[in-house]
Amino acid sequence: MKMRLLLAIAGFIILVVHGAVFYDQFFHEWERYQTAYFDQARSMSKTDAERASFDGRQPKIEQLLITRFGDARVDRCTTCHAAIDDPRFESYAEPLKSHPYSEALGDRKVDGNWERRHKFSDFGCTVCHAGQGRGLEAFDAHGGDHFWPEPMLGYVTQANWRADFKDRLVGADYMQSNCVQCHTDPEFASTPLVTRGRQLFVEKNCYGCHKIEGIANGTLGPDLSEVGKKFKNDYIWESMVDPRANLATSFMPRFNLTDDETKALVVFLKSRRGVNFAETSLDRYRQSLTAVSPVPPGGAATAAGDPVAMGERLLGERACLACHKLGEKDGGVAPDLSFQGLLRDEPWLVEHFRNPRARVPDSIMPSFAFPDSDFSALSKYLLSLTKPPEYANASEIYSNYCARCHGEKGDGLGPIAVYLDPAPRDFTKASFFTSRPAERFVDSIKNGVPGTSMPPLSRVFSEAQIRDVLAYVETNFVKDPRRELKPRDIPDQSPIAMSDDSIQRGARTYAMRCTGCHGRKADGKGPNALDILPRPRNLLNRDFIHSIPDRRMFESILYGVQGTAMPSWIDYGMTKNDVADLVNYIRSLNGPPAGGGR
Numbered sequence: 001m002k003m004r005l006l007l008a009i010a011g012f013i014i015l016v017v018h019g020a021v022f023y024d025q026f027f028h029e030w031e032r033y034q035t036a037y038f039d040q041a042r043s044m045s046k047t048d049a050e051r052a053s054f055d056g057r058q059p060k061i062e063q064l065l066i067t068r069f070g071d072a073r074v075d076r077c078t079t080c081h082a083a084i085d086d087p088r089f090e091s092y093a094e095p096l097k098s099h100p101y102s103e104a105l106g107d108r109k110v111d112g113n114w115e116r117r118h119k120f121s122d123f124g125c126t127v128c129h130a131g132q133g134r135g136l137e138a139f140d141a142h143g144g145d146h147f148w149p150e151p152m153l154g155y156v157t158q159a160n161w162r163a164d165f166k167d168r169l170v171g172a173d174y175m176q177s178n179c180v181q182c183h184t185d186p187e188f189a190s191t192p193l194v195t196r197g198r199q200l201f202v203e204k205n206c207y208g209c210h211k212i213e214g215i216a217n218g219t220l221g222p223d224l225s226e227v228g229k230k231f232k233n234d235y236i237w238e239s240m241v242d243p244r245a246n247l248a249t250s251f252m253p254r255f256n257l258t259d260d261e262t263k264a265l266v267v268f269l270k271s272r273r274g275v276n277f278a279e280t281s282l283d284r285y286r287q288s289l290t291a292v293s294p295v296p297p298g299g300a301a302t303a304a305g306d307p308v309a310m311g312e313r314l315l316g317e318r319a320c321l322a323c324h325k326l327g328e329k330d331g332g333v334a335p336d337l338s339f340q341g342l343l344r345d346e347p348w349l350v351e352h353f354r355n356p357r358a359r360v361p362d363s364i365m366p367s368f369a370f371p372d373s374d375f376s377a378l379s380k381y382l383l384s385l386t387k388p389p390e391y392a393n394a395s396e397i398y399s400n401y402c403a404r405c406h407g408e409k410g411d412g413l414g415p416i417a418v419y420l421d422p423a424p425r426d427f428t429k430a431s432f433f434t435s436r437p438a439e440r441f442v443d444s445i446k447n448g449v450p451g452t453s454m455p456p457l458s459r460v461f462s463e464a465q466i467r468d469v470l471a472y473v474e475t476n477f478v479k480d481p482r483r484e485l486k487p488r489d490i491p492d493q494s495p496i497a498m499s500d501d502s503i504q505r506g507a508r509t510y511a512m513r514c515t516g517c518h519g520r521k522a523d524g525k526g527p528n529a530l531d532i533l534p535r536p537r538n539l540l541n542r543d544f545i546h547s548i549p550d551r552r553m554f555e556s557i558l559y560g561v562q563g564t565a566m567p568s569w570i571d572y573g574m575t576k577n578d579v580a581d582l583v584n585y586i587r588s589l590n591g592p593p594a595g596g597g598r
Contacts, residue, residue, distance in 0.1 A: 075124035177270035197268020208366030226274035311381025362421035410477030427477035429563030451544030506585025
């Protein structure tokens with residue numbers, strides 16, 4: 001008896017399942033939508049002929065074959081949106097709501113009836129809305145499947161998108177990125193977010209790092225000419241507000257954008273598809289023959305006049321303060337320029353403007369192809385900033401100036417530290433500081449560290465202030481007392497003269513001992529580098545290598561660098577002659593020091 005009951009229940013479940021499958025396969029939602037439209041439209045009809053046009057109509061798959069505009073496409077959207085072109089349904093809910101008319105987009109009234117500029121038979125639906133034109137269920141047709149690359153703009157957020165971004169990626173405004181595939185006028189009234197995003201691309205200095213064909217020639221960051229075709233809105237949004245979410249080694253700054261600014265940039269970047277419907281191959285070829293001007297809109301090249309005043313104006317026009325600090329304005333990415341005239345001279349500034357990596361090889365500052373007159377004016381303005389800061393004591397000096405790089409806790413994690421390479425020194429690594437003479441650190445503060453972002457401060461702070469700051473650091477961060485330095489058998493100069501044989505021996509030693517951390521190219525980017533803090537030294541840093549004497553290089557190699565991953569190679573059998581060949585090899589990799597400038 002029990003077995004019969006179980007069999008009966010199982011049979012009933014099977015019937016229900018088969019019934020549901022049968023219903024799903026033969027009775028579709030779109031059929032109900034069309035039937036509802038026919039019934040409603042017939043009831044609204046005012047003449048017998050109009051009513052007769054709906055008699056006998058049966059639901060069927062409707063599709064548009066779009067061959068007159070853009071790529072050939074199949075759109076089946078009207079299968080569900082049956083009333084899309086029937087103005088009587090303008091107040092109905094989707095999917096029976098008629099598509100609104102817009103004079104701004106070219107629709108017009110003729111004899112009291114609306115006439116569309118963008119006829120569905122010519123344009124279809126997906127060219128503006130995106131989505132999957134062949135889909136017959138809402139999930140598929142609207143692009144809900146996370147494998148579909150083009151979900152409906154502003155209407156669909158896919159399940160795998162970050163939850164904290166989803167509500168920001170909804171709204172009809174996102175469709176503006178598709179409008180500009182045809183309406184390319186920068187001042188087109190119906191695409192204000194694209195216009196604002198383009199302005200922000202300049203104001204935030206994005207053009208310095210990124211290339212967009214026809215707009216910018218940046219080379220440091222990824223080419224964004226086709227970013228809208230390659231990525232969805234959630235990825236673009238995430239990449240701007242959290243640059244390291246998808247690439248841990250990204251050096252793109254966080255610009256602390258508002259949601260409105262981020263949205264405008266997302267819409268603008270989503271509109272970058274590499275080519276739009278308004279362009280021809282000939283247009284693109286002509287554009288490729290003309291170099292893109294790197295000068296932002298509204299920033300014409302400087303003319304004759306007061307170079308200091310022009311430099312001050314250019315500093316704003318070129319969006320320098322999107323990264324740098326000057327007075328109360330702080331981009332939170334790059335060094336403070338408030339008294340740059342006390343730190344650098346004109347040759348250094350001009351060369352740094354022309355090619356930032358000529359002076360700081362690992363700088364993330366872009367190279368701007370501005371006229372030399374602009375570089376000269378910018379330099380002269382910065383040289384005019386010679387008023388030293390007024391700080392009452394060492395604590396104020398550290399908090400207001402040093403902490404920006406070295407961090408409030410002295411741990412090298414200041415707000416701009418992540419953008420600096422080499423990274424700022426971590427003062428809490430006591431073993432390094434207690435094993436070096438105090439005068440070395442005084443010298444680094446006074447004269448800076450060539451090839452890095454540490455500037456010479458001897459004209460900014462007095463000798464007494466510098467020593468007070470060093471004492472403040474040792475007391476509050478290093479904490480351990482400086483231990484007695486034991487004498488070491490280190491030559492003041494390399495015992496082996498520079499020669500091809502010595503360089504070749506040094507190259508072999510380098511290949512066996514050093515590439516794991518410093519890299520095969522000696523650029524500090526070996527396979528182990530990502531797991532090491534502080535990062536291995538870039539041995540192609542010309543100014544730095546030329547600034548340190550042989551004795552210091554011998555000491556670092558033979559006895560290691562405390563507080564870092566650099567080991568004591570004398571413990572692994574390296575001799576002074578081995579080190580001499582290695583030093584000769586490293587020096588041979590670097591050209592002559594930069595000419596002039598501090």
